[in-house]
Amino acid sequence: MPIYPPPEPPLIIEQPGKPSSPIADMRDVFARKTPQTQEDRTQARAFIDAKIEMIRHDPYMTDAEKAAAIADLESRR
Amino acid sequence: MTTDGMLLKGPTPPLKRPHTDTEDHQARFAAISARTPVDEEFRKAFLRSKLRVAQTHPNFGKAARDQAVASLVDRVGKEAAELVTQPRPGGVGEGFFYTPEFKASWGLGTSFYCNFVCPVPPGGSVNTWLYLTATNRSGLGVEAFVSYNGQDNPHFRVFDWARSDPWQTDVPFTSLDNYLTTISSHGNPYPVLPVWNGTWAIGSGTYRNQALLYNNVRLGWDLVYQYDYAATDSQQKTGWIGSWAPIVETFQSLYANTNKMGALDTQLIGSDDNGLWGTWELLSSANSYVRADNAGFQLVFLDPNYAFVVDS
Numbered sequence: 331m332p333i334y335p336p337p338e339p340p341l342i343i344e345q346p347g348k349p350s351s352p353i354a355d356m357r358d359v360f361a362r363k364t365p366q367t368q369e370d371r372t373q374a375r376a377f378i379d380a381k382i383e384m385i386r387h388d389p390y391m392t393d394a395e396k397a398a399a400i401a402d403l404e405s406r407r
Numbered sequence: 408m409t410t411d412g413m414l415l416k417g418p419t420p421p422l423k424r425p426h427t428d429t430e431d432h433q434a435r436f437a438a439i440s441a442r443t444p445v446d447e448e449f450r451k452a453f454l455r456s457k458l459r460v461a462q463t464h465p466n467f468g469k470a471a472r473d474q475a476v477a478s479l480v481d482r483v484g485k486e487a488a489e490l491v492t493q494p495r496p497g498g499v500g501e502g503f504f505y506t507p508e509f510k511a512s513w514g515l516g517t518s519f520y521c522n523f524v525c526p527v528p529p530g531g532s533v534n535t536w537l538y539l540t541a542t543n544r545s546g547l548g549v550e551a552f553v554s555y556n557g558q559d560n561p562h563f564r565v566f567d568w569a570r571s572d573p574w575q576t577d578v579p580f581t582s583l584d585n586y587l588t589t590i591s592s593h594g595n596p597y598p599v600l601p602v603w604n605g606t607w608a609i610g611s612g613t614y615r616n617q618a619l620l621y622n623n624v625r626l627g628w629d630l631v632y633q634y635d636y637a638a639t640d641s642q643q644k645t646g647w648i649g650s651w652a653p654i655v656e657t658f659q660s661l662y663a664n665t666n667k668m669g670a671l672d673t674q675l676i677g678s679d680d681n682g683l684w685g686t687w688e689l690l691s692s693a694n695s696y697v698r699a700d701n702a703g704f705q706l707v708f709l710d711p712n713y714a715f716v717v718d719s
Contacts, residue, residue, distance in 0.1 A: 353619065
């Protein structure tokens, strides 16, 4: 079932009071202009590997929970 | 048993064990030890662990930690000092994780917002990656986060867990003048980047990920990233991914003298199973817990559990 986007978060920004403007679509400005590279893939693996280490060091998860979470992440490498 | 040349006798054996005479097996054990391969990794790990204990002792002040490390280095040499600078990814300097119940307690959509306290530069001993990141509870959402690499200019990056090409937006702070601002908390000004991201169903089995930055010039949110994809409710709500609220994700064993960093005003909103959004609410201690690996960071303050600032 499709739903509408969430309402804007209530900002606490120290600026003069002024109604918030509508959301502006700036994707073209921010979008990456190049395809994924081998370096991107290497960095993605490192990014996920760091999460795996985070799981290994987690003081609250059980061994079974860690094994399941690590298996999930390894499937995404 | 007596020791040659010494008058002092050794202690008697511990009680509750049958015992006659003490036999000398030093030579046999020495021979066995000599045949056992040296495990250098174990030795390094042992040393590294001792250094970490000294460097991150929660009850020691900075001076006492430095003194403890100095004494260890003095005892075991330069190798010890080199070990502490080696990368150690996957730590949590400080931050919050959602409880399992809260992580899954949304219907068709979930959305997250916070102000990342992001000094430029990070200062101190940061010499590799360091992330200020968070998820919105969904298993296939985005991490829209601040990425440090040493003292270089930080970047705002988006890692999309729904994609096979996950690295998307990558913008240096030098291009974020309209988005970086300053807010006060606990009486002090902090440099912040307001970040909002969300994940919600836009059709049957189809979800949308979005990341937005607040434009402080025009006073409105700018959509900087969006991706639509197929997924199931189960994929979004099970598993470990999506469990971390704002955290300082560390890549070194020790941090020292870093500038103040963290997250302020963390809020979340969820929709019910009919697509009706609730209201934005501060992350609470009932819905999350604190994790802080001993990496040298110290709390400047923590507001349970929607804000924290640390330094080292």
